[in-house]
Amino acid sequence: MVGEFCPRLVDYIVLVGSHSTNRTSSSIQTPVILNRFPPTDHEDFVLPPDVALFCQPEGCFNVVGSRPARANSDSSTPVRMPISFVFTLTDKESNKVRYGVCLNFLRPIPRRPEGRKHSTSSVPAVGEMPRRTSDVEFSQLPLPRNSDRRQEDTGLHEKKTQRARSSVRLRTHTLTSLCLITHHPFFTKFRALVEFLHTLIHKLHERSRSKRSDRETVWGVLAGGIPSTTSSLVTRSVQEIEIWMLRLLSAPAPVPGKTCIHLAVQPKALMKPLIFALPDKSRLPLVDFPLHLPIQLLGISRTLRILVCLLLEQK
Template sequence: MADTGKYFCPRLLDYLVIAGCHFPNGNNQMSQTPELLRRYPLEDHKDFPLPNDVIFFCQPEGCISVGPKRMSLRETTSFVFTLTEKDSGLVRYGICINFYRPFEKRAHSSEGWQKVDKSSTGSNHSVETLSSSECDRPRSKSRRKSRIRNNTLTSLCIVSHHPFFSTFRECLFILRRLIEACHDRSCVRRVGGSKATARDTVWGVLTGQTSDNISSLVMHEVREIETWILRLLSAPVPVPGKTRVEVSQCD
């Protein structure tokens, strides 16, 4: 437990954040500046605003994209960092897990535009319509070939006054599995087997790639995830020597 002689924080968790890139670079191994993709709660606590540099502690070498590869939970890395307030000396802890999240990029997206540029002004509309229909053809062979599945570094991080490292780490592992299960489930259940765009997915919403056409199915899954997060944030902190809090996974 933290040094309760000086200060005792009544919150078990202060913040939960998602860090990465809103729009990952298609060029592999090129580092991008990490961004705060999502945070809970949305408002700062009066006694402890969320530090702006948390994202750089999560991804100190920048947000990196890598080529297609087989991913697994075993490839998740976890670590702890500290945030020390200079004036008071108060220490907060960041418990972070990093992993590579798949995202799709178009392999021949520029080719369609080249065709438009080479066409006459009067035929631009027909060429663009053809290009769009080719891209939107569900599960077609040409579409599968036109997509390359890359992976971008993504961070889930808990910030807390309390050093319950193993428990918080397990919560982050559970959260990652929950997000991926909801993401996959929403993609499988799409009406007519239509393919989701990058923005109209659970990961798309959570990473800030929102659009006006988010399906009710995706929003339902996002609400399930956010309800789980808010319940975790509302968990009371145990009083040393008097009470304890048990965190368990429910089906």
């Protein structure tokens, strides 16, 4: 039997990943819960510790690359992200079912740039004064031609471009999960919420990263990699994210067949409120699985074959 009605719309918001600081490691790591909201368990529902394994069943990994790559691409760059999916948590004793709406993505981790190679040109050693060019030697130097100047400008431009490309290549990504744990099967709406939360964190992360060292970032604070920060911009950004999550966790669930919840994620001029409602217990339960999902996962021919088998009651 289904348990009692849960008055909370969302039970927990969980951030899953790896605590490993080895950015060059290509080994698969065991995912853990990096952060959770709220930090304490509910009296009627304790957060299962194996949620991390449901979010990342294949393990957590780091990938070095300039940008996340598309599906079925080269393994040298981040792959197939972001991806959202749904899993169920069933209590063996009470037979209660909870749901997890998870978004897996690749979170950027800054890396220290490699040390510059020493040039083989005539650079004075430590403690050695550079030799000045005399007036006679200076007068005998050939004047630079326009073509030489253009070549020098081109060489400087190429060096700057190579430095910019090398700094981009140094970016490392790690698999990270944002997950909503809930009693209610509003999968489409919850997927929109977790995607918006990811976008909000990413935008605030980029805004603070452009004005501050990569060592103090919004993602670093939320993931627990930075216990404290001296940046007021990062602190305000993290507080803004936590307030948004607190409001979501404080939202009540709609009473089946009686109430309806209008949840404003953004101002109405930017986004319409999300509407949550449950049918009366005397009616069929809510099934919010999108119709295109089996077609996307199995393909058109296999999906039609399964539907035909179901209609003809064939195994």
